[in-house]
Amino acid sequence: MTEIDVRPFGRAVTRWVGVGACVGAVVAAALLSVVGAKAATDASFALGTLVLGFGVATWAGTVGFGESMAAVQDHLGGESGWNQGGARQAFAVLTWIGVGWSAAAVVASILLVGL
């Protein structure tokens, strides 16, 4: 990968991790008054890891079996517009959002509940 390729990739990752971190912080803050500090940060972390896990598993599934899926779709004559590259990008975005979300929840947990 050249330097020119890395910069936009890095910017995109930073943007999506930042979005995830904001969501994680907002969810934890919203739950804080309802269920208490530990339950709020735990719930935010669980939601973040749900997004992260879903993103990683589906991204890997698309990388591994995307060609097979596309072949079956071609064979069935489906015109859904689904393609491996687009799916990979979408699941990568979900993964980075999940990373940011979980990280924000961990930071909130350390600050509010302690280690």
Add this chain to the structure above:
Amino acid sequence: MVSNRFVLKRLLLLFPVLFGVATVVFAILHLSPGDPAVVIAGDRASQEFVEQIRSDLGLDDPLWQQYVRFLGDVATFDFGQSYQVNRGTQVSQILVDRLPITIELALLGQFAGLLFGLPLGILSAVKQDTWTDHLTRVGALSGISVPIYWSGPLLILLFAQFLGILPTSGRIGSEYFIEPATGLILVDTLLAGNVPAFQSAVVHLLLPVVVLGIYQMALLSRMMRSSMVEVIRQDYIRTARAKGQGSKITVMKHGLRNAFIPVITVIGIQFGSLLGGAVLTETVFEINGIGTLLVDAISRSDYPVVQGTVLVFAVLYTLVNLAVDITYSVLDPRIEQ
């Protein structure tokens, strides 16, 4: 020939898949209602006792710490001990005991689906727009539409209740005790040289396998038909016929290999539904595989067992798809490129 790089790439993808699945399972379990400490302690236990259990299990730690601990355990294939289902037993040991039962059922279901689905699909394509074709298509459509939790009890009612020719549940008659060598009841009875026990196992497994195989058979016959119909319209098939080759030889020699390619992909993708079907089938027929284990563990909030079982499902699914991909690239070498 399949290159090592191709296989290695697929094997490396196992790690992110398993990490993702483990993470999703962990998150769902901790988001769903139910407290394992309360389940273990019982309804009448004091709050102090429940807190004590929670502390012993590490459930009072922040969730991210539990997650880090969990990932460390998964990395070393240590799923811990069962909270409830087999209290105190290592989850890996429970899985080793139960997994062959589900694998046997799934393989037999797949075998039944292939055995009947492929010939029916080929027959339907070759006899296109005849009564044979129409009947096969209606049968396939019915097979796809009927859910296991409906066809299972219905077949039990017919063959066990009314006709009384097949047993309702279990894997073997209660009068037989077979020391498990492989965990596969058909193989174990044969290894023991116990023919009556083998017959009993066949009779017991017949209904579950039929129930599991119906959907596979229906789907495969539909896929095989559409694939074969497409292939037999190709120029090379017409050329082979024009050169005087018999229709059977043309279909079997030239058509089958090409028609197989999309069908094989479906076999791999459908293995997941076969495992899901095994969960339902085991529950309906009271077979103690990992399907019933999973249902039991979920209802009792037995986190380690649920996590271990789902990860085993994920590994199986990924490995079957790897095998399918390898077969696929053998049949059509362009895939590797």
